[in-house]
Amino acid sequence: MENxxxxxxxxxxxxxxxxxxxxxxxxxxxxxxxxxxxxSGAGKTTLCKAITAIVxxxxxxxxxxxxxxxxxxxxxxxxxxxxxxxxxxxEDYESQxxxxxxxxxxxxxxxxxxxxxxxxxxRVQKALAEVGLPGRESxxxxxxxxxxxxxxxxxxxxxxxxxIIVLDEPVSAMDPEGAEELYALLAKxxxxxxxxxxxxxxRVEFVLPYMTxxxxxxxxxxxxxxxxxxxxxxxxxxxxxxVLLPELWQVKCSLQARYGEHLSLWRKLSEAADELRVKxxxxxxxx
Amino acid sequence: xxxxxxxNFAYRRGVPVLKDIxxxxxxxxxxALLGHNGSGKTTLSRLFxxxxxPRSGQILIDGKDIVNLEPADLADKIGYVFQNPDxxxxxxxxxxxxxxxxxxxxxxxxxxxxxxxAALAAMGLSSLAGGYPRVLxxxxxxxxxxxxxxxxxxxxxxxxxxxxGQDAAEQTRMMEYLKAINExxxxxxxxxxxxxxxxxxxxxxxxxxxxxxLVFDGTPQDLFEGGxxxxxxxxxRPVVSALGANFGVSAATVDELCAHLVKGDECDEDD
Numbered sequence: 001m002e003n004x005x006x007x008x009x010x011x012x013x014x015x016x017x018x019x020x021x022x023x024x025x026x027x028x029x030x031x032x033x034x035x036x037x038x039x040s041g042a043g044k045t046t047l048c049k050a051i052t053a054i055v056x057x058x059x060x061x062x063x064x065x066x067x068x069x070x071x072x073x074x075x076x077x078x079x080x081x082x083x084x085x086x087x088x089x090x091e092d093y094e095s096q097x098x099x100x101x102x103x104x105x106x107x108x109x110x111x112x113x114x115x116x117x118x119x120x121x122x123r124v125q126k127a128l129a130e131v132g133l134p135g136r137e138s139x140x141x142x143x144x145x146x147x148x149x150x151x152x153x154x155x156x157x158x159x160x161x162x163x164i165i166v167l168d169e170p171v172s173a174m175d176p177e178g179a180e181e182l183y184a185l186l187a188k189x190x191x192x193x194x195x196x197x198x199x200x201x202x203r204v205e206f207v208l209p210y211m212t213x214x215x216x217x218x219x220x221x222x223x224x225x226x227x228x229x230x231x232x233x234x235x236x237x238x239x240x241x242x243v244l245l246p247e248l249w250q251v252k253c254s255l256q257a258r259y260g261e262h263l264s265l266w267r268k269l270s271e272a273a274d275e276l277r278v279k280x281x282x283x284x285x286x287x
Numbered sequence: 288x289x290x291x292x293x294x295n296f297a298y299r300r301g302v303p304v305l306k307d308i309x310x311x312x313x314x315x316x317x318x319a320l321l322g323h324n325g326s327g328k329t330t331l332s333r334l335f336x337x338x339x340x341p342r343s344g345q346i347l348i349d350g351k352d353i354v355n356l357e358p359a360d361l362a363d364k365i366g367y368v369f370q371n372p373d374x375x376x377x378x379x380x381x382x383x384x385x386x387x388x389x390x391x392x393x394x395x396x397x398x399x400x401x402x403x404x405a406a407l408a409a410m411g412l413s414s415l416a417g418g419y420p421r422v423l424x425x426x427x428x429x430x431x432x433x434x435x436x437x438x439x440x441x442x443x444x445x446x447x448x449x450x451x452g453q454d455a456a457e458q459t460r461m462m463e464y465l466k467a468i469n470e471x472x473x474x475x476x477x478x479x480x481x482x483x484x485x486x487x488x489x490x491x492x493x494x495x496x497x498x499x500x501l502v503f504d505g506t507p508q509d510l511f512e513g514g515x516x517x518x519x520x521x522x523x524r525p526v527v528s529a530l531g532a533n534f535g536v537s538a539a540t541v542d543e544l545c546a547h548l549v550k551g552d553e554c555d556e557d558d
Contacts, residue, residue: 040426040454091452172425247541251541258545273534276533283536
């Protein structure tokens with residue numbers, strides 16, 4: 001399968017830090033829904049910033065090796081050179097909103113990239129509708145709730161039709177319903193447009209139904225990367241990473257270890273309950 | 288003890304945010320305040336800290352109307368950690384940030400040092416004591432907020448979404464620390480969170496707000512094992528509890544669940 005992002009022997013240090021990323025070799029497949037997990041401070045956010053060329057060309061610091069996005073090295077590229085191909089939503093997403101109204105916010109990047117006014121208007125309208133904010137062009141930003149402002153930011157990203165969307169902990173402040181809605185929306189974008197989605201997430205239960213690949217990062221290095229089927233069991237055996245897996249998969253791995261019987265990679269609670277029942281599990285005291 | 292007596296509240300647009308809230312939180316309780324975004328959780332907790340005042344009704348702290356308490360007295364009783372950590376960062380180093388409260392209380396510098404160091408250690412921030420607070424990660428800033436509140440040794444801690452942006456290991460360490468000060472020193476904990484797993488593992492009592500009304504007051508077990516209204520309230524059962532319920536197992540953690548799920552034929556052999 002075609003890779004949209006490749007890291008080759010990539011190292012990075014911020015100007016006053018030690019190495020944050022060490023010898024990263026990594027491919028992210030086109031059309032994948034990739035989830036990045038790892039303890040805090042492992043380098044997950046820096047990895048996202050390297051994909052969007054914010055690292056190293058905006059943050060400074062020193063690096064070695066290279067990152068290729070859609071076949072081109074990010075070396076010497078500015079953030080704006082990549083912005084039409086890669087959209088980024090930071091954890092602190094409020095800091096990315098700059099305008100007075102929702103319509104202006106979505107139009108901002110389009111205008112900066114020189115889209116003609118009619119097309120800008122059309123794209124703004126469409127992007128707002130896609131994120132569930134149809135007709136809100138004239139709304140002031142402070143008339144929108146936190147969750148709506150987050151969807152607005154997603155509209156600004158969608159409006160330029162990027163091939164890759166990178167999100168850093170997009171649901172950390174959301175209630176369960178809001179988190180489910182945002183991921184259902186991302187899954188729809190993923191499916192309808194074939195967009196590659198890369199997301200850093202601690203609350204993995206919300207992304208469980210959709211994720212195709214996992215990257216596990218620890219102390220600046222890649223511990224495991226690949227399809228969920230290929231890497232879950234390896235991640236489960238890594239100290240400190242086990243607890244970052246979805247709880248359903250922790251149950252699967254724990255029961256497999258205990259009973260030596262292979263269990264499926266459940267995506268839903270009902271699938272887990274059904275298979276466990278069929279395989280003869282029931283409630284009781286430990287043998 | 289915190290008592291809310293028939294509280295009604297609205298911000299300046301006049302839309303009611305809290306409606307006829309009546310509840311008492313006793314000393315030493317571990318309470319989770321739950322509800323969807325915009326349900327009124329943060330607003331209610333702000334009233335407990337006199338950051339806003341009810342339109343009608345009364346908040347009593349240890350039997351005294353909160354409007355008659357001096358801010359300094361209130362700060363001795365209740366520590367508050369904001370949802371947005373940037374709102375409460377004042378100083379230029381992590382140490383000074385946490386020392387701000389103790390110094391304002393005119394503690395000796397030796398005492399300040401002891402309390403600050405203990406609070407930083409509890410939140411895993413000791414190695415960052417000399418650092419500049421604004422460049423910390425989001426998760427570290429949140430822990431800094433908790434450390435600043437801890438350094439004042441309040442009898443009640445109100446913590447708004449402090450586990451956001453923390454990885455599982457840090458979450459567990461923070462929560463175990465709060466559990467310890469709750470059990471050993473009787474510190475009252477009021478936790479606002481969307482993480483149902485944490486609620487199930489740590490809270491002793493849950494209060495659920497929906498559209499400004501208090502719709503549930505009871506134990507986490509009753510909430511998650513009884514509640515047909517959960518979804519309507521914007522809540523979800525923790526995965527482990529929900530899977531366990533399929534097998535008649537009441538579990539709060541993966542380990543508990545797995546210890547109580549046994550292969551049927553092994554039991555059958557004994558029959």
